[in-house]
Amino acid sequence: MAEERMDKLKKRTPMDLSFKQLWKRRFVFDAELPFPKDVTFLPCGHFAAEVTSLPAEMQLVTKDGDVKMRIEAPIDVQPPYTMHAAFGGKARVGLFVTKDGVTRLNKLVPLPGGFDPREKSYTTDLVMRGAGGAGDVKCWLSAGMGQADVRFVTRGRENALYWEDGRIFFTFSVRACGAEGVASFDPAKLDVRLEGIILFDYGDGKLRNDVACHLFHDEEVGEWRAFVSNFSTGGDGLGNGLNGRAEGGLNSAWCKENPLHGLSVMKAKSLGLKGLMHEDPSGIWDPEAKKWRLFLCTFVKGIKAQMMESDNWDGPYEPLTEIVPEDSTGTTIQWMNGVRYCFSGSAEHALYVYSYPLLKKLGKLKLDVEPWGDTPLETPWGVMKTTNSRVWPCFAELPDGYPYKYILLTMDRINIPGMPNPNWTYGGLYIYGAN
Numbered sequence: 001m002a003e004e005r006m007d008k009l010k011k012r013t014p015m016d017l018s019f020k021q022l023w024k025r026r027f028v029f030d031a032e033l034p035f036p037k038d039v040t041f042l043p044c045g046h047f048a049a050e051v052t053s054l055p056a057e058m059q060l061v062t063k064d065g066d067v068k069m070r071i072e073a074p075i076d077v078q079p080p081y082t083m084h085a086a087f088g089g090k091a092r093v094g095l096f097v098t099k100d101g102v103t104r105l106n107k108l109v110p111l112p113g114g115f116d117p118r119e120k121s122y123t124t125d126l127v128m129r130g131a132g133g134a135g136d137v138k139c140w141l142s143a144g145m146g147q148a149d150v151r152f153v154t155r156g157r158e159n160a161l162y163w164e165d166g167r168i169f170f171t172f173s174v175r176a177c178g179a180e181g182v183a184s185f186d187p188a189k190l191d192v193r194l195e196g197i198i199l200f201d202y203g204d205g206k207l208r209n210d211v212a213c214h215l216f217h218d219e220e221v222g223e224w225r226a227f228v229s230n231f232s233t234g235g236d237g238l239g240n241g242l243n244g245r246a247e248g249g250l251n252s253a254w255c256k257e258n259p260l261h262g263l264s265v266m267k268a269k270s271l272g273l274k275g276l277m278h279e280d281p282s283g284i285w286d287p288e289a290k291k292w293r294l295f296l297c298t299f300v301k302g303i304k305a306q307m308m309e310s311d312n313w314d315g316p317y318e319p320l321t322e323i324v325p326e327d328s329t330g331t332t333i334q335w336m337n338g339v340r341y342c343f344s345g346s347a348e349h350a351l352y353v354y355s356y357p358l359l360k361k362l363g364k365l366k367l368d369v370e371p372w373g374d375t376p377l378e379t380p381w382g383v384m385k386t387t388n389s390r391v392w393p394c395f396a397e398l399p400d401g402y403p404y405k406y407i408l409l410t411m412d413r414i415n416i417p418g419m420p421n422p423n424w425t426y427g428g429l430y431i432y433g434a435n
Contacts, residue, residue: 014336014343014353014395015363019408019432023190026428028103029084029096031143031183031194036263041126043117044179044197044209046142047085053133058085060128068115068126071095073134074106083134085109086144088178089209089232090116094425096145096176103145105176105416105425118206118232141197141263143183146175148411148427149212149280150394151332153182153260156219157285159333159340161396169195169260170394170409173211175425180211180228182260187402190431196261200228200253200268207265208232210251214282214332215259218313225313226253226266227281227294248273250281250296252314271315273308276300280392282332283313284340286357293357295331295342298323305331305344307357321359326352330392336406343393351393351410365393371412371430388413388426404433 029046041060049058056073071085077097084096084103093109111117128137153169155162162169167184174181174197182196198215199207212229233246253268277299286293291309294317298306304323310316327347333340333356340356343365349372351365372389394409408431415426 012337013339013362014341014365014406017366017406017434019365019367019406019434021367021369021430022404022433023192023431024428025192026146027143027194028145029086029098029142033141033194033196033262035139035141039123039263040139041117041122041124041128042139042141042199042263043087043089043122043207044141044174044177044199045087045128045139046144046177047087047128047137047139048082049130049134049137051079051081051083051134053079056083056133057131058083058128058134058137059131060126063125063127069112071109073132077106079133085128086142086176086178087117088176090118091178094145094176105145116206118208120205120207123207141194142174142177143181143194144174144176144178145416145425146427147172147181147183147429148175148392148413149173149330150392150409150411150429151212151214151282151330152334152394152396152409154214154216156217158287159216159282159284159335161398162217164260168396171198171213171215172411172429173427175427178211179209180213182215184260185431187398187404187407192429192431196259196264198226198259198264198266200232200251201265202268208268210253210268212280213253216283222256224255224257224259224266227251227271227283228253228268229279229281230268230270245277246270248276249278249299269314271317273315273317279303280329280331284333285313289357292317293320293333295333297328297331297344302327304328305342305354305359307342307359309357320357324352324354324359324361326350326361327390328352329390330394332393332395334395334397336395336397341395343395345389345391345393345410347388347390349389351391365395365408367408367432369430371410404435406434408432408434 060069081099086094253266305328308317330345342354
């Protein structure tokens with residue numbers, strides 16, 4: 001009987017699992033890491049000061065005292081309060097206010113003409129200071145006002161889960177600040193904590209805030225590598241893709257040092273995908289096919305999942321399959337019972353499961369609490385509902401000894417009410433478990 005039971009368990013698929021929600025949270029500027037030593041400014045930095053009276057402002061100044069940018073404290077909120085300035089690369093600055101324990105976006109502050117905060121030299125040449133009724137400025141790396149685009153960090157070339165000190169790691173898009181974040185948790189404790197921020201260097205003298213990556217440690221070459229969505233190129237003239245993003249939409253990135261902790265910078269270059277735009281890459285080396293396989297979203301007839309392959313990890317990649325019929329997001333390759341599966345979120349209120357590598361649709365994941373639809377959520381801003389179901393399925397199989405054999409990390413797409421567009425702060429994290 002025991003052998004029969006084991007045989008049945010080995011034949012189980014992701015569609016046989018029933019996931020139960022274990023944990024949910026949105027970080028609101030309360031997950032903090034200090035800037036590295038001697039770094040005083042970052043294009044993904046979070047700056048905060050206590051405002052005791054008006055007028056007040058933050059001033060971004062050079063070592064010589066020249067003011068590069070002024071951020072005036074809101075006058076429509078009665079002091080005392082905390083003002084937050086969240087930089088997002090070559091974009092606007094989000095000005096947030098925390099009063100009576102609630103944080104709200106007050107306004108979006110445009111950057112001065114000709115000022116690109118991503119210049120490397122600014123990291124040690126610029127400093128933020130308070131003026132008027134604003135006190136000393138505190139600066140840190142932050143998990144932002146929302147977290148999205150979650151993917152587990154992997155080890156090797158075939159997507160084994162990466163562990164350090166009993167913790168598993170995942171990357172996510174830091175909303176509001178605009179960067180690639182790294183977090184970790186112990187699957188037995190679900191103690192999620194911010195670990196680091198990753199920026200990307202194209203060799204053009206800038207530190208870029210790309211997002212939605214698959215980060216892995218390639219042990220064969222002793223290098224950390226990543227497939228990354230190059231969102232930072234909008235407005236840079238590097239291509240004529242979606243919203244100005246560089247052609248193809250994806251980069252390869254690499255570094256020698258462990259990028260999971262504190263501030264890290266990875267070198268990056270285009271994957272060279274031609275024609276269409278792509279995002280949400282998940283890659284593996286397939287030893288049977290002797291090919292690198294890249295599962296991604298392709299912008300054709302909407303956004304649809306597709307498998308590509310290459311002889312080299314950094315391309316060039318060619319299509320292996322046609323696009324799937326379903327709307328797709330968060331494309332991910334992972335293992336269950338020694339079998340590879342492909343997972344994708346969708347606007348169709350589903351987390352789809354496909355076969356590897358030919359993407360035959362197998363079914364959907366079952367969740368007891370869905371992160372979309374009409375499920376009301378209690379938040380500091382009131383009871384809210386989400387109507388956008390394009391969430392990511394971050395799936396993994398755990399070793400024996402944990403309360404759950406399988407774990408699923410995803411996010412909702414709820415934004416904070418009253419925010420002017422565009423803001424891109426949506427996203428609270430969810431963890432599910434299944435046996």
